[in-house]
Amino acid sequence: MPNSLSPAGALPLLILRVLNSEPLHGYAIAQRIHVLSSDVLAVEEGLLYPTLQKMLLKGWVEAKWGISETNRKVRFYRLTPKGKIQLEQELASYGRITHAIQEVLRTA
């Protein structure tokens, strides 16, 4: 039973960040988030793909066919320029929100 948490609200932001370095396929995205967060965050399939679809719709990512490390054809998701802008915006606002929450928690 995984004790990991689901990063539901911040998932788009995380995906954007992860894709910033290189294009990845779906499983790799989930893996990387899991690994980078030291196994704390676990992204469920049922959450990942609908979110990816939304991001496709909004034009933040695009999908292209590629070959995976296991020599299988799979779709790689890549950040678009619009996505880059979105990433920066979200990072900025996330930073502000977190800072604000911390302020409240500190003084309240």
Place this chain on the structure above:
Amino acid sequence: MRELFRRISFLLHRGRLNTELQSDMEFHREMAARAGRNNFGNTLRMREQAYEAWGWTWLDRLYQDLRYGTRILVRAPGFTLVAVLVLAIGIGVNVSAFSLFDMIALKPLPVPDADRIVRLERRSPENYTSEMAYPSFVFYRDHARTLSAAIAVMGVPPMQLEDDVAATSASFVTVNYFSELGTRAAYGRMFDPSMDASPNTPPEVVLSYGLWQRRFGSDPNVIGRVIHISHKPATVVGVTPYAFASLGDQHPDLWMPIVQQPYFIERSTVLQDWTNSSVRMWGKLMPGVRAQVAEQELRSLTDELRKQHPEAVWDHEYIQSSPGGHLEVVQPELYRVVAMVAVLTLLILVVACANVGGLMLARAVTRQHEIGIRIAIGAGRGRIFRQLCTESLVLGALAAMAGLTLAAMVAKLVLAEIDAPKWLSAMPDWRVVLFTVAVTLFATLFFGLMPALQIARQRQQKTIARQILVGAQIAASSVLLIVAALLVRATEHAFYTDPGFGYQQLVTVDPQLGHHGYTPAAARAYLEQMQTRVRAIPGVAAVSLVKFPPLGHITANSSIEIRGRHLMVYPNSVAPDFFRAMAIPLRMGRTFYPGEKHAVILSESFARRQWPGENPLGQAVGDGTDKATVVGVAGDAHINGLSDDDAAEEYWAAQPDDMPDMAVVIRSAGDPGTIAQDVKAISASLDASVFPEIRTLKAVYLDNLKLIEQIAGIVTLVGLAALTLAAVGLVGLVAFVVTQRTREIAIRMALGARPAAVLSAVLRQFRWPLIIGLVAGTAFAGFGSKLLRVGLYGVSNLDPASYLVALGMLALIASLAMLIPAARTLRLNVASILHHE
């Protein structure tokens, strides 16, 4: 924006994207399994969630509903067929009526800039005429900057072509008529403003296509030939096209330039006469100029004109413009008729919808099972409701198509029957289609919503809804039947009752001496000679003079109110022996002395309304210089307001100055027969340049009646259709109720109930809807039919006979519709039913 494109692209490439997603997820699963995590979830569910992100789920659901709905309907062909048929009739009738209205008032004429064409008429608070004097027309034309063109049309009585026995219809128009309308000649050319504008142009004439076919054998060589109109030679310059679109739906066979009118109508001074309203004026607005702006400019021009020629302009006169770019010029009075027709057609829609609503309610009971299962599986009420609405939409769509086709067929039939202008087509245009869609949506709402609500809420007690539906059908049918009965009565009345004057033996002769430049003295001499000579013709019983001949082309009337009742007064100038000649009885007093001034004779009902209970003789009418005393009371004779029961006649003695405008009226002892020809010979011998219009009234009267006959026929048809629909609906409903309660009935009968008691138990729920429906319908008809008075030929709009017949028929049929299926129950095999547990 890009997002929308992506969305649409998703929709189009669904299949491919689906496989891609599937492969992604499979891959993910493989990798996860390899890493030892078995995160099994429901793939399909995840895919569905992924789809939802794209926002097209509602489309999927709609498609599902449509397929399901269609399947259900196909499985119940009887129901579907009946429902579609009933709705198609309801929708079809409405669309037919609208398409007629569309053809008359909404469809633009197929001429360039039809939206800039306006009809200009003189109005004032007291007066209204549709024509103006030619010099006034010229004044406006020359000074109006908001009009890019002005057209005048002068209608004249039919003229003599060559030596034909029958006269040919003719019209004089300004030479820009055809060029403004963009008419292309079928042969030859139309009038050309650059060539034909001066009065020195040789006399020319344009033929109508129909005349060219009938009279000239479709011979192209007729162009350039000289023909004789009123014995005056004129050159034929062209033939109008087959599908010619004219202003105001005129179709004369001969067209001549208006500046040449004095040539054809000898000694006519109409073109210089400021007081003779002879032309109808049309204008074309400057591009981008609105009608109101033009009206304002015309208003200031009218005031200008009044200063220069006060005899040509009334006090407070202004020029009113109406859109002229359609088949008929839409007068405000037309809208009243339109509203009435709209209400009637809406009623049959109500009957149709209530009918289908009832059918659907009945079917609902049989679908309890299916709906129950769906709810158990987890469908929300909203989902079920939506799906039922979609079914109704499918029915509506089918009915709309059927109704539109029906309406197109009806339109085609009507166009062929009434010899309509050839440019009209029965194919529905976008306005008609839009209207059909709107009516269908409205109807679907009505018949689909209520049953769907009931079903979705799974209420057992559907009786109230059923009762309302039955009541609505009965009420609507009763209104239609009552109106139909009134119209039939009116037709019958018109045909078999005496309109107050002996039209069967009358011949009118209108020489229009005023248009031929006759002075009053000369006119008097002419008329006296004519009367003497006509009296000598064997078979003539009496001759007299009248200004506005009975059933004539022109009338003057004014609308007044006496004690809250509205009356339409028709003034006329007559010679003293008029009443005897027309066989109009003089109820009181006497006829005029020749040329008597300040004396007036009123019709019976006028006098009775104005001075109820008193003696009308000696009473004063009018004031100031117009004051007159009542010297006689004549029987009602609506010679010019034939169908209007509220018409009142006012007779004045013909003065010497009236002579050029008088017409001769002749009563024959027996059949008018050959009197018309004899009169023609007499007029030719008196003055060969005058061609009086001679009409035998019997034919004109019957023509007049054709209209009401047709209307009565149509409304009766619609009423009977509504009745049939209601009856069929009732039969179905009662049969259904009986089937539902078969067991209960069987038990009652087994326990010894009498047939009457059983029937009453079953039918009790229909008693009140029937009664209330009849009462409501009667009340509605009673109030609404007041508007019909003007066309009922003297039948009261509350005529008891019509109401009784209509309501009686309805009650009878409704009762039969209820009793027949119910009576079947009495013959049921009670034992076998009770066995069937």
